[in-house]
Amino acid sequence: MHITPDTLIIFQWGPVSLNGTIFFTWCVMALMVFGSWLITRKLSTETHLSQWQNLIEVLVTGMRDEIRDISNQDPGRYLSFVGTLFLFIAVSNLLGIVPGYKPPTGSFSTTAALALCVFVAVPLYGVSQKGISYFKQYIEPSAFMLPFNIIGEISRTFAMAVRLFGNIMSGTIIAAILLTIAPLIFPVLMQVLGLLIGLIQAYIFAILAMVYIAAATRVQRPKEKEGRQNEKGNLSNG
Amino acid sequence: MDNVSIIGAMSIIASGLTMAIGSIGSALGEGRALAQALSAIAQQPDETNTITRTLFVGMAMVESTAIYCFVVSMILIFANPFWEYVVSRAGG
Numbered sequence: 001m002h003i004t005p006d007t008l009i010i011f012q013w014g015p016v017s018l019n020g021t022i023f024f025t026w027c028v029m030a031l032m033v034f035g036s037w038l039i040t041r042k043l044s045t046e047t048h049l050s051q052w053q054n055l056i057e058v059l060v061t062g063m064r065d066e067i068r069d070i071s072n073q074d075p076g077r078y079l080s081f082v083g084t085l086f087l088f089i090a091v092s093n094l095l096g097i098v099p100g101y102k103p104p105t106g107s108f109s110t111t112a113a114l115a116l117c118v119f120v121a122v123p124l125y126g127v128s129q130k131g132i133s134y135f136k137q138y139i140e141p142s143a144f145m146l147p148f149n150i151i152g153e154i155s156r157t158f159a160m161a162v163r164l165f166g167n168i169m170s171g172t173i174i175a176a177i178l179l180t181i182a183p184l185i186f187p188v189l190m191q192v193l194g195l196l197i198g199l200i201q202a203y204i205f206a207i208l209a210m211v212y213i214a215a216a217t218r219v220q221r222p223k224e225k226e227g228r229q230n231e232k233g234n235l236s237n238g
Numbered sequence: 239m240d241n242v243s244i245i246g247a248m249s250i251i252a253s254g255l256t257m258a259i260g261s262i263g264s265a266l267g268e269g270r271a272l273a274q275a276l277s278a279i280a281q282q283p284d285e286t287n288t289i290t291r292t293l294f295v296g297m298a299m300v301e302s303t304a305i306y307c308f309v310v311s312m313i314l315i316f317a318n319p320f321w322e323y324v325v326s327r328a329g330g
Contacts, residue, residue: 003312003316003317066291069287069288069291159299159302162302162305162306162309163298163301163302163305165309166305166306166308166309167305169309169312170305170308173312200294201298203294204294204295204298207291207294207295208295208298211295
């Protein structure tokens with residue numbers, strides 16, 4: 001039994017071996033890139049649109065609304081990163097219904113890489129939004145908290161990686177164990193549950209990434225509120 | 239019992255205990271969170287979207303301890319470093 005697709009060797013060419021994780025990641029990437037190229041090739045702005053364009057529009061609009069709800073900011077800056085995370089994880093989990101496919105998110109390498117992307121992206125967004133003063137939040141409330149803030153940053157990255165990995169791997173393993181115990185109907189039910197869990201985990205991963213980014217880019221909001229209140233006050237005065 | 243069987247037996251017992259004890263806390267916590275969220279939804283049906291989203295994220299946070307336990311127990315069963323050490327010593 002393969003716990004992770006890392007141990008599954010698809011293709012061996014001399015010293016170079018292609019394991020299942022990389023192979024299935026490439027499959028997902030190819031599917032997504034090719035599919036979105038195929039769909040966005042002929043977009044229409046008329047009232048009649050193809051069902052695939054409708055699907056993509058629903059997805060993108062939904063993601064924009066979610067991001068706007070969480071961050072109270074314009075979603076344009078974050079959509080490309082968070083949306084890509086969500087779509088990649090969701091597609092790679094949902095493709096689990098295809099026989100022979102092993103979700104690449106069931107390998108710790110993939111989830112660690114995704115979590116590292118979030119780990120790097122949070123300070124990047126923070127600095128790009130607030131400048132150097134972003135790093136001031138690490139020494140708040142006092143400079144003694146610096147190591148704890150850094151530990152918190154690292155441990156939440158680790159938690160994200162392990163959470164996704166554990167959930168997807170447990171789905172795979174439970175399916176494999178049930179196949180040996182009750183092979184007829186029951187594994188199908190667990191597979192359905194696995195699909196649900198896969199989608200929820202993709203959602204949670206993206207939401208958590210967005211929450212961390214929003215927390216890193218937040219601080220100017222009180223000033224904006226004051227400004228708005230002043231504007232309102234001015235309007236009511238005038 | 240020789241060393242090999244002691245290590246094997248202890249790994250399996252420890253992984254079972256890890257799973258059993260480790261899942262209690264997060265199960266209780268998730269149950270409480272779900273109950274609170276349901277009563278909140280019953281009181282304010284308009285806020286269902288926000289409550290559900292926060293519930294999902296919070297539950298994922300709470301669940302992570304149980305997931306750690308699961309990963310540790312899987313490591314103990316399938317990728318146990320002590321077991322591999324003993325086997326390599328016995329083999330080599």
